Structure formats: C-alpha cells, structure tokens
Amino acid sequence: MSCQRLRNWIEERYDVEGMKRLARHKLVPVHQYEIWYYTGGIAMFLFILQFITGMVLSFYYIPYFEHANKSIIEIVTKLNMGWFFRSLHHWGAQLAITALFIHVFSTLLLKSYRKPRELLWISGFMLLGISIFFGLSGYFLLWDERAFAAVRVATGGAGNLPVIGGFIKAFLRGGLDVTGDTLTRFYAFHVSVLPLITLFLVGIHVLLVQYHGMSVPMSLEKKPLKQIPFFPNLFYKDLIIWLLVLGLTVTLATLLPPEIGKKADPLAPAPENIKPEWYFLFLFQTLKLFPGEILGMNGETIAIILISCGILFFFLIPFFDRRSSRGEKSVLFTWIGVFYTLYFIVMTIIGFLS
C-alpha cells in the first residue's frame, strides 16, 4: 500500500511513463559485431566500482610522504577487509584500462568514429588518456620505490617534449624533482581533478551515444538489420556481462593481491629491472628502439616527438579519414587501424617478456 502511495507521489510530480516510453524507444541493431557494444558498458561499470572502492580507501589513506606507504600497509594488514578493497581497486583499474583499450581499438577497426560521431571518438579518447593518468597517479600514491622510479621516468619523459615539456614536467612534479609535493599533487589529481573531468566526459559520451544511437559497421550499413529495444533486452545482457566482470575482478583481487614495495627513498638509486605498468610498456619499448643520439640530437627527444605525433594522428583520425565520413570504403585507414592495434599488442607483449 505504502509502495503504491510512493509510486503515485512520484508519478504526480514526474512523467515516469514518458521516461519509460523513451527508454523503450531506444533501439539497438543486432549483427555479428554487437559484442563490441558491451565493452563501453564494461568500462563504465568498472569506473563505478573504482569510485566506490576509491572512496572507501580514501577514508584511511594519508596523502603525506612520511605516512603514505605506512597507511597503505595498515589498510592492508590491520583493517577488516582492507586488503580486499585495496586489491579490488587495483584490479578494477587494470581491467577498466583494458576494457577502454579494447573499446577504443574496436571503435577504430569498425570505423565507428566516422561522421557524425567524431565528438564521441574525441571524448572517448580523452577518457582513455585520463584513465591512464588515473592509473599512474594511483600507482604513485603507494609511495614505494618502484612507483617512485616509474613516476620519475614518466614525468622525465614528458619533460623531453620541446617547448612545453619543461612546463608539463614542473607542473606534474610540483617542483624540479619528484618529492613529497608530487605525492600531494598526484593525490589531488587522483581524488578530485580527474574524477570531476571523468564524470563530465562520461556524461557527454553517454549523451552523445543516446543522441546518435549505436553505430553500425560500414559493411552492414546498407543491409536491413533486426533491431531490439535497449531496455530491457540489451540492458539485461549488459547486466549478465557486468556480473561476470564483477566475478572476475573479485577473483583476481582475492587470488592475486598486489604487493607493497619498500618505502620510497628519494635519495636512493632506482631499483634494478624496473618496468612501468603494462599500459606504458608499448611506449617503454618504443623508447628502447631509439639510440641515445640521432644526427647530433637527443634520441629520446626525437622518440618522444615521434610518439606524440603518432598519438596526435590517432586522436584526430576521424578528421583524416575523409572517405569513411563520405560512407566510402577506406582500405588505407583499415590498415592504419590494424597497424596501431598490432603495434600496441606486440610491443606490450615484448615489453612484458623482456
């Protein structure tokens, strides 16, 4: 009875029936590539999981270099289920970035970036970049010697960019070198700046998806396709996949909890055989390909410039691929997409194994 009264109370004030009708009217095409539609939903689900576990961890984490490492050890060893929440946050991040990479590369290969979805590509690409920075800033909060060395290398690499490199490096580090100030700065990025930007971009991205509808691959665009309503059909399928992803995240968090290294010492040399996080391995391997000096210029600077150009081209690909936007086949950009995907996978594997 009270439930009916509550329903009436809401229905008197809001057009619930209209909203339901709107949800029922959103249709999704059915075809052999529809599996790729789920990757965006998986990434969003993992983002929500990250927000929840991150909030729990922030109750106990101390963002000061003297106590940061110790506070994480205390979260893991003294708090009830602390180890689990920290591990869940770690694996949630790894899987979210994996889902985003798969989402971006599937969009690239299916050419879903083509007109009129350029802004969807731009917002999605920015979300990937932000997620990677989320990963780096979160890793640094551990304040152990590996994280310290990784941030020193990453911010140093950004500093090699001509003209703006020095500014970026100083802005990220909060000084000349990686110090306690960098930790405070990365904490601010991790818990306030990046989440706000993420919420804004996810909002825009989801709104644009609603506005344009689901993209159909070019090869199927002219064929008559069966359509199913998003709600409830696709929503229930999404739920099934989210449950499986949750199960996978919890299993990884339980069976493979991440280690905590020795507290960082800014004066100590970097530990041997350090490697960056897996999503930086392709950059790390690319940097290794370049010699120290090319034609009297710093090899690393040239490498950073070339990598930046490659990423910029990737970012602006919808504007270069004119044929796809006209609805014509563009074999060149298919091969460019295949090249980018294979390069990322192969370099990551080589970086992992070497």
Add this chain to the structure above:
Amino acid sequence: MKRIIFAFLSVIACALDLFAQEAAPVEVFPTAPYDRYIIFQSLALFWVAIVGLIVIIRMKLKEIERVQKMGIDREEKDIPLLD
C-alpha cells in the same frame, strides 16, 4: 671520556644497520589458515550467487523475447478503454 664512548657507541649502532636483514615483505593476504578458508569459501559462494543471478536474468530475458515475438507487448491503437 664519556663523550668519546658515546660517540663510539653511536657509530657502532649506525654501522649495525649495514648488517640489517632485508625487511620481510608485507603480507597482503590474511595468513591465518581459518581466515584463508573463509575467504576461499566466500569466493566460491560468490560465484554460485553470480551463476544463480545469471540464470534468473536469462530466464527473464527469454520470457521478454517470447512476449515480444508474440507482439502482445505492443499497444494497440484505438483500443476501447473502460472508464
């Protein structure tokens, strides 16, 4: 003399750090066998719950698709309404 002894002892105390053993790695997973048993048991139950939920959602989805196939979910136009 006291100062010399104190300084000497301080140097020895500092030098002892050089022979200190590597700190043991932090245990990132509960070590007590009972805790471990409870954790793995909970993980198994969690998967049982997930499989159960998936079965229920699939049943629900099949029912929705059956109703949609019959077309009885669509509103009829000009249907007489009872006042």
